[in-house]
Amino acid sequence: MNAPVYNFAYLDEQTKRMIRRAVLKAIAIPGYQVPFASREMPMPYGWGTGGVQVTAAILGPDDVLKVIDQGSDDTTNAISIRKFFARTAGVATTTATADATVIQTRHRIPESPLHGGQVLVYQVPIPEPLRFLEPRETETRRMHALGEYGLMHVKLYEDIARFGHIATSYAYPVKVNARYVMDPSPTPKFDNPKMDNCPALQLFGAGREKRIYAIPPYTSVVSLDFEDHPFTRYRFDAPCALCGADDSYLDEIVTDDQGSRMFVCSDTDYCENRQAEGHRGSESAAPHKERPHG
Amino acid sequence: MADNNAAVQDNDQPLLMAEGLGKTYGRLSACRDVSFALYPGEVLAIVGESGSGKSTLLQLLSAQLAPSAGKVSYRMRDGVMRDLAALGEAERRFLFRTDWGYVHQDPVLGLRMAVSAGANVGERLMAVGWNHYGRIRDTATSWLERVEIDIERIDDAPRTYSGGMRQRLQIARNLVTEPRLVFMDEPTGGLDVSVQARLLDLMRNLVSELGLAAIVVTHDLAVARLLSHRVMVMKGGRVIETGLTDQVLDDPREPYTQLLVSSILPA
Numbered sequence: 172m173n174a175p176v177y178n179f180a181y182l183d184e185q186t187k188r189m190i191r192r193a194v195l196k197a198i199a200i201p202g203y204q205v206p207f208a209s210r211e212m213p214m215p216y217g218w219g220t221g222g223v224q225v226t227a228a229i230l231g232p233d234d235v236l237k238v239i240d241q242g243s244d245d246t247t248n249a250i251s252i253r254k255f256f257a258r259t260a261g262v263a264t265t266t267a268t269a270d271a272t273v274i275q276t277r278h279r280i281p282e283s284p285l286h287g288g289q290v291l292v293y294q295v296p297i298p299e300p301l302r303f304l305e306p307r308e309t310e311t312r313r314m315h316a317l318g319e320y321g322l323m324h325v326k327l328y329e330d331i332a333r334f335g336h337i338a339t340s341y342a343y344p345v346k347v348n349a350r351y352v353m354d355p356s357p358t359p360k361f362d363n364p365k366m367d368n369c370p371a372l373q374l375f376g377a378g379r380e381k382r383i384y385a386i387p388p389y390t391s392v393v394s395l396d397f398e399d400h401p402f403t404r405y406r407f408d409a410p411c412a413l414c415g416a417d418d419s420y421l422d423e424i425v426t427d428d429q430g431s432r433m434f435v436c437s438d439t440d441y442c443e444n445r446q447a448e449g450h451r452g453s454e455s456a457a458p459h460k461e462r463p464h465g
Numbered sequence: 466m467a468d469n470n471a472a473v474q475d476n477d478q479p480l481l482m483a484e485g486l487g488k489t490y491g492r493l494s495a496c497r498d499v500s501f502a503l504y505p506g507e508v509l510a511i512v513g514e515s516g517s518g519k520s521t522l523l524q525l526l527s528a529q530l531a532p533s534a535g536k537v538s539y540r541m542r543d544g545v546m547r548d549l550a551a552l553g554e555a556e557r558r559f560l561f562r563t564d565w566g567y568v569h570q571d572p573v574l575g576l577r578m579a580v581s582a583g584a585n586v587g588e589r590l591m592a593v594g595w596n597h598y599g600r601i602r603d604t605a606t607s608w609l610e611r612v613e614i615d616i617e618r619i620d621d622a623p624r625t626y627s628g629g630m631r632q633r634l635q636i637a638r639n640l641v642t643e644p645r646l647v648f649m650d651e652p653t654g655g656l657d658v659s660v661q662a663r664l665l666d667l668m669r670n671l672v673s674e675l676g677l678a679a680i681v682v683t684h685d686l687a688v689a690r691l692l693s694h695r696v697m698v699m700k701g702g703r704v705i706e707t708g709l710t711d712q713v714l715d716d717p718r719e720p721y722t723q724l725l726v727s728s729i730l731p732a
Contacts, residue, residue: 321588322591324596331598332584397596398596
């Protein structure tokens with residue numbers, strides 16, 4: 172195969188410098204959306220073009236990369252992006268959360284606690300938390316600048332008025348470093364508390380919207396709420412069917428057309444580790460066998 | 466909500482002052498040399514035909530347009546007279562959503578059509594830091610009652626409301642932070658006569674109950690007569706006559722005002 176020769180991690184050095192500058196600015200102003208000159212990537216918008224560009228800009232030859240999609244290491248998106256960097260940067264890849272130095276993620280934060288020195292890169296579809304309440308970009312920027320966030324509570328008010336509780340279950344707005352209101356990308360609100368005071372650096376890249384924002388290590392991240400309707404985490408009220416975990420975020424899997432379903436950890440690495448340690452759930456009669464990627 | 470410092474303020478001092486106010490667009494002069502003082506609790510009507518500069522003047526007074534000449538000053542809640550042009554944007558916007566109200570002719574401009582009536586009323590409260598759902602909802606409910614909207618409809622979006630209800634909701638949304646000054650741009654425009662009458666009655670009661678100062682722009686002299694204490698008549702961007710409402714409407718001095726008054730259709 173006559174594969175073209177790419178620069179290390181696909182992007183050219185000037186582009187990487189430009190992205191790193193945006194990343195540095197984002198780290199300096201936690202939660203602030205920094206515009207950047209997003210490039211066309213060899214993948215469609217919505218598949219993580221923003222996250223991939225951030226990853227490409229920060230990746231070094233001795234980094235170990237993990238890519239997760241909805242918590243899983245083995246879905247199409249995760250496999251493609253992992254392969255992409257294995258090929259264009261030649262970096263080592265892993266599925267083990269603890270071993271990775273850079274973790275690119277879509278929709279989840281790993282269950283096992285992150286440690287200092289790790290970087291979590293989020294793929295963000297819509298970076299503007301006020302977007303569906305205020306359509307004008309000029310106006311939302313001004314609102315961020317002046318810290319006018321009453322409108323964000325209007326959304327939560329609407330939830331309670333309609334459903335009796337705050338029904339927003341993902342992309343739940345947070346206030347970063349007591350200043351900027353930020354959209355944590357479509358992670359479930361179950362993951363919101365993990366962002367608070369996290370030892371790892373968190374970077375957010377939105378490719379189509381051309382924005383980068385960040386949460387530096389050990390920064391306060393508070394989920395917005397009302398005094399009489401405080402923020403609550405949500406998970407299905409069941410243990411994982413494979414590893415028996417009762418503290419992890421669960422995916423619901425429909426198993427037949429008779430209404431049967433099972434709940435399993437959305438974080439596959441966490442689930443596999445627990446099974447390797449001997450934890451068992453209701454559906455794991457046979458010892459779990461496959462661990463295909465490495 | 467609003468602290469009641471306003472009550473201890475001296476009502477003998479003007480709330481808002483315009484001095485030599487003018488706005489030009491190139492050679493076109495939309496409004497020139499307007500000076501007046503508005504006192505707390507006073508309702509001023511600005512009347513005149515289309516194109517006479519009424520709406521430009523209202524935008525100048527409410528700091529939405531920068532004047533080409535002159536200045537507008539406002540007595541803040543701490544009692545200090547401040548030049549509006551010298552306020553920072555943050556202060557100006559804060560003023561706009563706490564101490565001021567702005568009632569648009571078209572309620573679509575003043576409301577969030579896609580969120581419920583309760584949230585429309587509560588938005589200003591949340592913007593000044595209210596963080597208790599129950600209290601926000603109670604306040605919204607009591608305001609809907611005050612403007613005669615069925616509280617069963619608190620969770621309906623205003624796009625399901627009739628024109629008159631929308632306008633009343635817009636008023637509730639503006640008054641919830643207990644402003645001291647309300648700007649109204651043709652508040653009864655586009656409503657049928659019976660709905661207009663009900664709205665005017667409501668506004669007159671609210672204004673006197675709350676001791677609001679208001680500046681009402683209208684081309685309808687009946688609205689001016691019902692609501693206002695004083696009238697300013699504008700023509701070609703100038704104020705041509707000003708005085709007490711009954712004086713100006715019953716005994717107009719300027720030929721143009723006479724024409725305006727005589728052109729009311731007899732009831």
